[in-house]
Amino acid sequence: METSIVTYALILILPLAAFIIQMLVGRRLPRGGDWVVLTAIFAAFVLSFGVFWRALSGGAFANGPWTWTFRDWLRTPTPQASWTLPMGILVDNVTAMMLVVVTGCSALIFLFSTGYMAGHPRYSRFFGYLALFAFSMLVLVLADNLLALYVGWELVGVSSYLLIGFLHDRALVPPDISPGSASKKAFITTRIGDVGFFLGILAVFAVTGQLGYGNVFQSIGDGAFMGRPWLLTLVGLLLFCGAIGKSAQFPLHVWLPDAMAGPTPVSALIHAATMVAAGVYMVGRLYPIFTPDALVVIAYVGAITAFFAATIAVVMTDVKRVLAYSTISQLGYMMFGLGVGAYGAGLFHLMTHAFFKALLFLASGSVIHAMEHGLGRVGRHWNPDTGEDDPQDMRNMGGLRHAMPITFATMGVATLAICGVPFTSGFLSKDMILGGAVAFGFIEHPQHFLIPLLGLAAAALTAFYMFRLMFMTFFGEFRKEREVEHGLRESPASMTVPLVVLAIFSVWIWYTFDPSAAFREVWTAEFIVKPLPATGTLADVASNEAFAHAAHTAHIPAMLLSLLAAGAGILLAWRKYRRGTISLEAWRTSDSRLYRVLANKYYVDEAYEHTAVAATLVVSRAAAWFDKVIIDGLVNAVARLQVGISWLAGRADKFGVDGAVNLLADAVRAMGNGVRQVQTGRIQNYIVFAMMGIIILFLIIR
Amino acid sequence: MGLQAYLVVGALLFSLGIVCLVTRRNAVAVLMGVELILNAANLNFVAFARFGYGALDGQMFAIFSIVMAAAEVAVALALVLNLYRTIGTIDVDEADTLRG
Numbered sequence: 001m002e003t004s005i006v007t008y009a010l011i012l013i014l015p016l017a018a019f020i021i022q023m024l025v026g027r028r029l030p031r032g033g034d035w036v037v038l039t040a041i042f043a044a045f046v047l048s049f050g051v052f053w054r055a056l057s058g059g060a061f062a063n064g065p066w067t068w069t070f071r072d073w074l075r076t077p078t079p080q081a082s083w084t085l086p087m088g089i090l091v092d093n094v095t096a097m098m099l100v101v102v103t104g105c106s107a108l109i110f111l112f113s114t115g116y117m118a119g120h121p122r123y124s125r126f127f128g129y130l131a132l133f134a135f136s137m138l139v140l141v142l143a144d145n146l147l148a149l150y151v152g153w154e155l156v157g158v159s160s161y162l163l164i165g166f167l168h169d170r171a172l173v174p175p176d177i178s179p180g181s182a183s184k185k186a187f188i189t190t191r192i193g194d195v196g197f198f199l200g201i202l203a204v205f206a207v208t209g210q211l212g213y214g215n216v217f218q219s220i221g222d223g224a225f226m227g228r229p230w231l232l233t234l235v236g237l238l239l240f241c242g243a244i245g246k247s248a249q250f251p252l253h254v255w256l257p258d259a260m261a262g263p264t265p266v267s268a269l270i271h272a273a274t275m276v277a278a279g280v281y282m283v284g285r286l287y288p289i290f291t292p293d294a295l296v297v298i299a300y301v302g303a304i305t306a307f308f309a310a311t312i313a314v315v316m317t318d319v320k321r322v323l324a325y326s327t328i329s330q331l332g333y334m335m336f337g338l339g340v341g342a343y344g345a346g347l348f349h350l351m352t353h354a355f356f357k358a359l360l361f362l363a364s365g366s367v368i369h370a371m372e373h374g375l376g377r378v379g380r381h382w383n384p385d386t387g388e389d390d391p392q393d394m395r396n397m398g399g400l401r402h403a404m405p406i407t408f409a410t411m412g413v414a415t416l417a418i419c420g421v422p423f424t425s426g427f428l429s430k431d432m433i434l435g436g437a438v439a440f441g442f443i444e445h446p447q448h449f450l451i452p453l454l455g456l457a458a459a460a461l462t463a464f465y466m467f468r469l470m471f472m473t474f475f476g477e478f479r480k481e482r483e484v485e486h487g488l489r490e491s492p493a494s495m496t497v498p499l500v501v502l503a504i505f506s507v508w509i510w511y512t513f514d515p516s517a518a519f520r521e522v523w524t525a526e527f528i529v530k531p532l533p534a535t536g537t538l539a540d541v542a543s544n545e546a547f548a549h550a551a552h553t554a555h556i557p558a559m560l561l562s563l564l565a566a567g568a569g570i571l572l573a574w575r576k577y578r579r580g581t582i583s584l585e586a587w588r589t590s591d592s593r594l595y596r597v598l599a600n601k602y603y604v605d606e607a608y609e610h611t612a613v614a615a616t617l618v619v620s621r622a623a624a625w626f627d628k629v630i631i632d633g634l635v636n637a638v639a640r641l642q643v644g645i646s647w648l649a650g651r652a653d654k655f656g657v658d659g660a661v662n663l664l665a666d667a668v669r670a671m672g673n674g675v676r677q678v679q680t681g682r683i684q685n686y687i688v689f690a691m692m693g694i695i696i697l698f699l700i701i702r
Numbered sequence: 703m704g705l706q707a708y709l710v711v712g713a714l715l716f717s718l719g720i721v722c723l724v725t726r727r728n729a730v731a732v733l734m735g736v737e738l739i740l741n742a743a744n745l746n747f748v749a750f751a752r753f754g755y756g757a758l759d760g761q762m763f764a765i766f767s768i769v770m771a772a773a774e775v776a777v778a779l780a781l782v783l784n785l786y787r788t789i790g791t792i793d794v795d796e797a798d799t800l801r802g
Contacts, residue, residue, distance in 0.1 A: 681798060684724045691720060 005068045008089050008142060011047050011099065014040040015135035022128030032124035034114050037131045041107045044138070048099035055096040056527060065092035067144055069212070086212055090144030093527050094347060098141045098281055101354045102274060106134045108498035112362050113265040115494035116369060126166060130269065133159040137274040141281065145211040146201045149285070153194070153242065153278060160275050161187040164262040172384040173261050174392045175318045182261035189255040193245020197282075200238030204289070207231070217288045220534035229291060232535070236294030239286055240301075247279025247331045250305040254605055257324040264365030267320060268358045271327040280334045280350050287343060288534035296448065299339025299440070303454040306332030308602070310461035314468070315598040318392050319364045322469050326418065327357055329458055333433055336451055341547050342436025343530035349429035352511070356417040356426055359502035363411035366491040366499065367473060368392050370404055375480075377487030394472040401474040403488035406496045408474045410503040415470050417506040419463040419566045425506050430459065432551075435558040439550035452558075456565045463569025471577035708749035715742035729782045729792040733775065740771045 018040035026033035054060040069088030076083055091099075110130055117126055136159050140152025165183030172178055205211055208219035225232040243249065248256035256276070260267055270276060283290070283298065290298065306329045313325035330353050337346030371391035375381060380389045390396060401408040417426035437452040478485040490496065511523060532540050600606070678689075719738030726732055744764040751760020786792050 682795065684794075687720070687724050691724075 005089070007047050007051060008068070008091065011044045011051075011103070012135065012138050012142060014044045015131045015138065019128050019131035019135060022124055022131060026124030026128055029124070032127065034110075034123070034127050037127040038107070038110055038114070040131060041103060041110050041134055044134070045100075045103035045107045048096075048103045051091065052096040052100040055093050056523065061092045061096065065090050065095075065214075067091075067214075069144065083209065085147065086145065087148060088144040088212070089142045090213060091142065093529070094281075094284060095141055097347065097351055097528065098277075099138070101277070101351050102134065102137050102141060105354050105358045105502075106130070106137075106269065106274070108501055109265050109268050109358060109362065112268070112365070112495050112498040113263075115492045116265055116365055117263060122166070126163075126263070129159060129162045129166065130265075133163060133269060133274055137278070140278055144213060146204060146213070146216070146286075147211050149282065150198065150201055153197070153246065153282070156246070156275050156278055157187060157190055157194070160190075160259070160270055163266040163270070164259045166262055166266065174382050174390045175321065176384070177258050177261040179261040182255075182258040186255040186259050189252055190245040193241045193243070193252050196238045196241025197243075197245075200235050200241070203231075203235045203238060207235075213285065217534040220289065225535070232289070233291045233293045236286075236290040237297060239289065240283065240294065240298055243279030243283050243335070244301065245279070246282075247276050247335065248305075248328050249279070249301050249332065249335060250308055250328075251604065253305065253309065253328045254601075254608065256328055257321055257601070260318075260320040260324055264320065264361060264368060267324070268361035268365065271324065271357055271361060276327060276331055277350055277354060280331065280338070280346065283335065283338050284343065284347050284350075287338070288531050291533070291535075295339045295341065297339075299336040299437075299448070299451050302332045302335025302337070302339055303437075303451045303458075304332070305329070306336065306458040307454040307461070308332075310458045310465065312598055312601050313465040314461060316465075317394050318390070319367065319394050319397075319469060319473065320361070320392055322394075322465060323357070323360050323364060326360075326462060326466065329462060330357065330418070333430065333455065333458070336455060337433035337436055340436050340440035340451060341530070341544075342433050342440075342551060344528040345429060345432030345436050347528050348511075349426075349433055352417065352425035352429040352506070355502050355505040356414040356424075359410060359414040359499060359506060360418065362495070362499055362502065363407050363414065364392075366404065366407040366495050367397070367400060367411075369491055369495070370400070370407075370488045371397065373489060374484045374487035378481070378483050380484070394469065396480050397473045397478070398476045399474070399478045399485075400488065403485070404490045406490055406499060410496075410499040411474075412470065413503040413506050415466045419466055419570065420459060420562050421566060422563070423508050425508060425511055428508060428511050431555065431559045431562055434459065434562045435555040436547075436551045438558040438561070439547060439554040443550045443554060444547065456561055459562050460565035460569040463566040464573045465569075467570050467573035468577050471573060475577075705749055705753040708745060708753075712742045712745040712749065715739075715745060727793050727795050729785060729794050730779075732794060733778050733782070736778075737771060737775070740767060743767065 015037075018037045021029075021036050022033050026036070029036065051060075060066070067088060067090045069086045071086045072084050073087035074085035076085075110127070113126065113130065117123055120126065133156070136152055136155030138152075139155060140149055143149040143152055161183045164186050165179050167173055167179040168183070170179060201211075204216055208216050208224045210216045210219050220232070225235075245252045256271070259270055262270070309325045309328035309332060313322050313329065316322045316325060330349070334346045334349050334353070337343075337349060368391050375389050375391055382388075382390050413424070417424035420427045420430040434452065434455055437455045441448045441450070441452040478488075530544060532544065597603070715738055719735045719740075719742060722735030722738060723732055724735075726735065744767050747760040747764045747767070749760075751758065754760065782792055785797055789796060
């Protein structure tokens with residue numbers, strides 16, 4: 001089957017149709033219509049995989065991307081000239097990879113949801129939202145221009161809002177998040193980045209007059225920004241603002257930990273394949289726009305985020321929170337991978353991370369499911385006031401590997417992968433990124449040595465907190481009562497099958513046959529080619545090659561360094577949480593300042609609370625006061641005036657007009673009453689009157 | 703004795719008839735009032751004929767009028783009799799079923 005518009009149209013339309021069906025008739029379908037969504041997403045996955053396979057084995061996009069453009073999507077006649085906005089689909093190797101990642105992860109997560117969400121009152125609606133989410137992400141991935149990218153981008157924002165706030169009927173969910181506030185926070189925080197993104201798009205359009213990727217790159221290459229390199233850097237940074245918000249980079253990362261308020265499959269969906277990947281994908285897609293200066297900023301933001309989030313994850317006790325911060329950290333990895341020029345490595349990590357992070361979240365969902373079941377069996381539920389019996393708190397777990405062997409094994413694979421242990425997918429992608437970072441920071445630009453250092457430190461911390469999570473959850477003794485432990489059960493097949501499938505994709509064999517991964521042998525290295533800058537010259541080709549060479553040289557030392565870092569982290573976690581050499585309680589109750597700073601997530605939320613939120617509240621209150629006192633006052637004054645005028649008019653009507661009418665009626669009635677006295681009906685009376693008349697006539701005529 | 707005296711008697715008869723007609727509630731008495739009025743008119747006819755131009759027109763009218771009165775009384779008494787049979791009284795004030 002040749003790639004054609006039908007394939008891509010189907011990939012797009014299937015989830016959309018599923019969403020519409022779910023919204024309209026989902027509740028009345030058997031099983032809440034989950035099979036509609038599952039069918040759609042699995043079909044989309046099969047089609048996507050077909051595209052991907054042709055790209056990988058047949059080199060379908062070796063000679064440039066496949067495009068389909070509706071040229072006159074929007075035609076605007078202006079007095080000077082008419083310009084058109086084209087709308088279309090662009091598919092190249094990166095798109096093909098993203099298609100597989102998005103639909104594949106989504107399909108498995110949807111399957112998992114059938115078990116996890118079973119029995120929920122809004123089950124079919126949940127699947128509708130999931131389908132909308134998948135559709136939004138596919139729009140974003142398949143877009144061939146900045147406008148469509150932005151549309152998909154915002155659709156993702158909306159559907160994430162719907163999904164994060166899905167449990168809005170609960171005031172609080174563990175550990176202490178309000179789903180309603182969390183969804184608003186996610187929406188508004190990412191919106192701050194989106195403002196920058198949109199400004200960037202407008203700037204690109206203003207300067208080049210184009211929105212299609214190829215046209216924009218072409219126009220920049222032709223010198224649209226000639227003599228204004230700072231403007232191109234600024235445009236790149238504005239576009240990157242969108243990625244900061246969507247991919248939860250410091251300082252706009254605060255929404256992602258709270259996004260845990262959604263059901264666990266939503267966390268997996270948002271953190272693995274869809275929402276957070278959007279920012280990385282966007283940076284990768286628009287890579288030629290970014291100037292070297294912009295890329296350095298991206299690298300620093302990514303490296304700081306990677307390290308910063310990893311330190312917070314070390315002290316979190318909520319299992320989903322740990323994973324949330326690890327996601328932020330890993331996204332930082334991807335960003336600085338792209339920033340230092342390890343383009344293929346950054347996108348490769350996006351893919352491997354999508355699988356193992358989806359796995360981690362789904363496995364944690366399986367654990368939470370079991371904990372809820374175990375606690376619920378003895379009639380205990382999470383108490384929002386005291387925080388007791390929290391099914392997500394690792395301090396309540398321990399020794400779960402006996403009760404849930406499949407969850408334990410699969411989550412173990414994912415943990416090894418995220419730590420970068422050999423024979424896992426994470427080892428391959430992480431080493432590529434670290435190799436790039438070492439080449440960039442230690443060999444090519446020694447002044448940026450901080451970037452690889454932060455990356456290595458983050459790698460060590462990642463290993464530490466992930467093994468801490470594993471030890472606290474699956475090893476040792478169960479920390480709650482025995483009867484709770486007896487209620488723990490392995491999750492049903494609908495939940496464990498996706499876990500196993502994702503675990504299978506977290507090992508090295510799918511990506512290269514050489515587990516030590518000398519740089520060139522991972523297929524992404526040739527599959528995803530780093531694009532030249534839009535202003536590209538021969539010097540850039542040379543510099544790309546020099547970088548590739550440096551990265552190749554740096555790969556072995558980087559691999560050793562990262563193994564050392566991971567090993568150190570794992571060893572420390574082992575000593576602390578498994579052997580108990582350093583007591584958990586001592587750490588918890590220790591009054592160390594560092595611990596408090598970390599446990600409060602560097603007070604970033606508080607800082608926003610006291611600056612941005614407080615300022616917004618002041619402005620809002622002022623506006624509210626103005627509205628209430630001035631505007632309402634004016635309106636009320638007008639209203640009172642109206643009431644007064646109406647009162648006067650009423651009086652006039654009542655006493656003037658009604659009075660005249662009534663007077664007439666009264667007069668007529670009085671007259672009638674007078675006259676009817678005469679009309680007695682007695683003939684004798686009439687005769688008397690007749691006689692009197694005659695007498696009067698006589699008197700007159702005489 | 704001239705015409706004047708007859709006219710005075712006629713006027714008296716007429717007035718008495720009117721009073722009787724207006725004041726009595728007995729239907730027979732009302733009829734009698736009517737008779738008085740008719741006879742006042744008869745008296746005037748005859749008086750004007752006698753003191754007028756000598757023809758017998760007035761007397762003729764009077765005789766017609768007497769015949770008419772007899773017929774009228776026959777009809778009226780039949781009405782009164784039926785009135786009595788229907789409502790049990792001959793009081794004219796009681797016969798007010800047509801009053802609106």
